[in-house]
Amino acid sequence: MNWLAWKMLTGDRTKYLGIVFGVAFGTLLIAQQASIFVGLMRRTSSQIIDITSADIWVMDQRQRNVDDIRPMPDSRLGRVRGVTGVEWAVRLSKSMIRVRTLAGDFTQAILVGVDDGSFTGAPLEMLQGQHSDLRRPDGVILDFDGYRQLFPGEPVRVGRVLDMNDRRAVVVGICRVTPPFQTFPVIYTRYSQAVQFMPPQRNTLSFILAKAEPGRQPQELSQRISQQTGLKALTWDEFFWLNIGYYIENTGIPVNFGITVTLGFIVGGAIAGQTFYLFTLENLRQFGSLKAMGVTNLRLIGMILLQASIVGIMGYGIGLGASALFFELTERSGQADLRGMWVPWQVAVIAAGAVGLIIVLSSLLSLRRVLVLEPAMVFR
Amino acid sequence: MVLHSEVPEDRARGTEDHRSGSSAAETAVYCRGVTKEFGTGEAKVRALRGIDVHIPYGRMTLLVGPSGCGKTTLISIMAGLLDPTAGEVSLLGCDLRSLSGSRLVQFRAENIGFVFQQYNLLPSLTAVENAAVPLIIRGVRRSLAIERAMALMTEVGLRERAQALPAQLSGGQQQRVAIARALVHEPRLLVCDEPTAALDAQSGRTVMNLIRRVTVRSDRAVIVVTHDSRVFDLGDRIIAMSDGLIDNHQREAP
Numbered sequence: 001m002n003w004l005a006w007k008m009l010t011g012d013r014t015k016y017l018g019i020v021f022g023v024a025f026g027t028l029l030i031a032q033q034a035s036i037f038v039g040l041m042r043r044t045s046s047q048i049i050d051i052t053s054a055d056i057w058v059m060d061q062r063q064r065n066v067d068d069i070r071p072m073p074d075s076r077l078g079r080v081r082g083v084t085g086v087e088w089a090v091r092l093s094k095s096m097i098r099v100r101t102l103a104g105d106f107t108q109a110i111l112v113g114v115d116d117g118s119f120t121g122a123p124l125e126m127l128q129g130q131h132s133d134l135r136r137p138d139g140v141i142l143d144f145d146g147y148r149q150l151f152p153g154e155p156v157r158v159g160r161v162l163d164m165n166d167r168r169a170v171v172v173g174i175c176r177v178t179p180p181f182q183t184f185p186v187i188y189t190r191y192s193q194a195v196q197f198m199p200p201q202r203n204t205l206s207f208i209l210a211k212a213e214p215g216r217q218p219q220e221l222s223q224r225i226s227q228q229t230g231l232k233a234l235t236w237d238e239f240f241w242l243n244i245g246y247y248i249e250n251t252g253i254p255v256n257f258g259i260t261v262t263l264g265f266i267v268g269g270a271i272a273g274q275t276f277y278l279f280t281l282e283n284l285r286q287f288g289s290l291k292a293m294g295v296t297n298l299r300l301i302g303m304i305l306l307q308a309s310i311v312g313i314m315g316y317g318i319g320l321g322a323s324a325l326f327f328e329l330t331e332r333s334g335q336a337d338l339r340g341m342w343v344p345w346q347v348a349v350i351a352a353g354a355v356g357l358i359i360v361l362s363s364l365l366s367l368r369r370v371l372v373l374e375p376a377m378v379f380r
Numbered sequence: 381m382v383l384h385s386e387v388p389e390d391r392a393r394g395t396e397d398h399r400s401g402s403s404a405a406e407t408a409v410y411c412r413g414v415t416k417e418f419g420t421g422e423a424k425v426r427a428l429r430g431i432d433v434h435i436p437y438g439r440m441t442l443l444v445g446p447s448g449c450g451k452t453t454l455i456s457i458m459a460g461l462l463d464p465t466a467g468e469v470s471l472l473g474c475d476l477r478s479l480s481g482s483r484l485v486q487f488r489a490e491n492i493g494f495v496f497q498q499y500n501l502l503p504s505l506t507a508v509e510n511a512a513v514p515l516i517i518r519g520v521r522r523s524l525a526i527e528r529a530m531a532l533m534t535e536v537g538l539r540e541r542a543q544a545l546p547a548q549l550s551g552g553q554q555q556r557v558a559i560a561r562a563l564v565h566e567p568r569l570l571v572c573d574e575p576t577a578a579l580d581a582q583s584g585r586t587v588m589n590l591i592r593r594v595t596v597r598s599d600r601a602v603i604v605v606t607h608d609s610r611v612f613d614l615g616d617r618i619i620a621m622s623d624g625l626i627d628n629h630q631r632e633a634p
């Protein structure tokens with residue numbers, strides 16, 4: 001019977017491919033758009049993602065996300081270091097800065113000042129140079145995509161000179177970072193040096209990064225730090241999700257992507273569902289003669305569900321494959337816009353659920369017609 | 381499988397059976413007081429208005445009558461495809477009312493073969509695959525089913541066209557495939573509704589001859605609905621209907 005179902009389904013090639021296409025199209029739209037959404041949300045937290053050595057982020061009480069910087073006086077560092085259970089705590093500054101290349105182009109960039117001694121907060125993946133090169137006078141590490149923005153079409157190498165707030169900076173290292181939400185270049189330097197690059201201001205300390213002593217729960221320590229210092233102390237996880245939650249609540253991004261994903265579901269579902277229904281209608285006579293020849297309703301249900309599952313699985317596979325290929329190709333093309341994005345398994349599961357729903361709905365429609373079919377109709 | 385290939389012998393035996401009178405054991409289908417109404421109220425149609433008839437094994441019974449007189453309705457009831465509004469139907473020794481739902485479907489799968497006016501072959505299966513369908517429905521392994529279907533394809537003279545798709549066959553050839561399909565599971569009742577109506581005179585005659593030659597055997601009842609008077613001479617027995625009733629003056633084959 002499975003063989004019969006398969007033969008019936010693939011007999012009408014145009015319809016068969018039409019249904020598979022509909023499911024694939026829906027899957028592609030859902031998976032690709034949802035993945036970009038997830039990727040963008042991750043990018044909002046890119047600076048948090050890239051710093052893995054600290055357990056706890058300490059910041060001003062009023063701060064709501066990683067970009068909403070409220071500088072603190074340097075003295076706060078001592079307070080955090082004074083909390084029992086803190087193994088170490090270091091400073092991190094983050095600010096926007098105006099950069100000019102020798103060619104005279106201006107652009108905004110993200111300036112990160114990392115701990116002078118340990119370089120905690122410095123990028124993990126170095127393409128050229130190393131962290132210790134930051135000790136050189138005016139030394140900065142520039143991210144690869146930023147380099148291409150600042151020096152388009154030029155060979156990627158250290159030694160280039162930038163102008164930041166009328167101060168000379170030398171690129172001593174090139175690194176890879178998780179691309180930030182706004183695709184600005186990311187520039188790393190020592191904390192003490194970053195202060196020199198920034199416009200004069202009273203406070204320059206953005207974050208204090210802290211590590212719990214071995215055997216201590218970061219969760220519990222962060223609560224203790226909050227209580228004792230009056231600052232906001234969050235574990236890596238908490239800060240990551242606080243930040244993403246902020247963007248989800250306060251921007252139109254989820255709505256926009258939600259609309260596209262819904263459209264993908266509706267359009268893909270409509271194409272697939274309608275074609276599948278049409279396929280059943282056209283085969284009603286065949287189903288009728290099978291019924292007359294002694295195929296029970298239960299087996300007809302099985303046949304239709306099998307047919308729907310085949311097109312569902314094929315369409316899903318093609319759609320998901322196309323989404324993965326899409327991200328693979330954008331990655332290879334070197335385009336920074338979608339770099340570092342992929343189809344997370346959660347998105348694959350959600351798309352599978354959507355396809356499952358499409359399949360169930362279309363087979364329900366078809367089943368309704370086939371089950372009420374009078375077998376005597378075959379004599380008409 | 382015993383297939384009767386010589387018409388004269390068949391006819392002779394059929395007449396003999398008739399002379400010996402028909403007892404319950406020789407009756408494949410038995411109807412008493414069968415009525416069928418479609419719709420209700422103003423739109424009510426009384427398609428059958430009290431049918432008493434029996435169909436014997438071992439012979440080919442023709443059911444004839446003008447269009448709309450209830451022939452299709454009657455054979456649908458006889459084949460267990462349609463429930464009568466009232467009356468009693470006994471099918472191959474079973475009271476139809478005692479068979480319900482999936483047991484009736486199972487009963488059809490095992491005991492009844494169908495030939496439709498519209499052939500109703502599955503367009504994506506080859507001829508021999510189509511002929512194998514009733515066996516596949518009954519759960520016979522595909523290779524074995526096709527092997528047996530091939531024997532029937534030979535019987536209906538289409539061995540060479542076994543791998544063709546229905547669309548590549550003429551109407552007459554498609555109907556011959558349908559006959560192979562109707563016989564492959566060796567049913568005890570074969571029901572054919574106007575098997576020649578969609579065919580030209582010559583292929584119609586060929587198909588009727590084929591049905592006459594390969595379907596009739598002593599443990600099988602064959603009913604053929606037709607309004608084609610040119611083939612009346614092929615039946616062992618003719619039941620005439622008009623307006624939902626059996627005409628009294630039934631004609632037995634000479």
Ligand SMILES: Nc1ncnc2c1ncn2[C@@H]1O[C@H](COP(=O)(O)OP(=O)(O)O)[C@@H](O)[C@H]1O
Nearest residue numbers: 418419425427446447448449450451452453454
């Ligand atoms: N499903 C149905 N619903 C309503 N009326 C029907 C249905 N099937 C048959 N009829 C009516 O019953 C009568 C007998 O039809 P049918 O058995 O098809 O006649 P025949 O096969 O002799 O041409 C006709 O008047 C037809 O319109």
Ligand SMILES: [Mg+2]
Nearest residue numbers: 451452453573
């Ligand atoms: Mg009819």
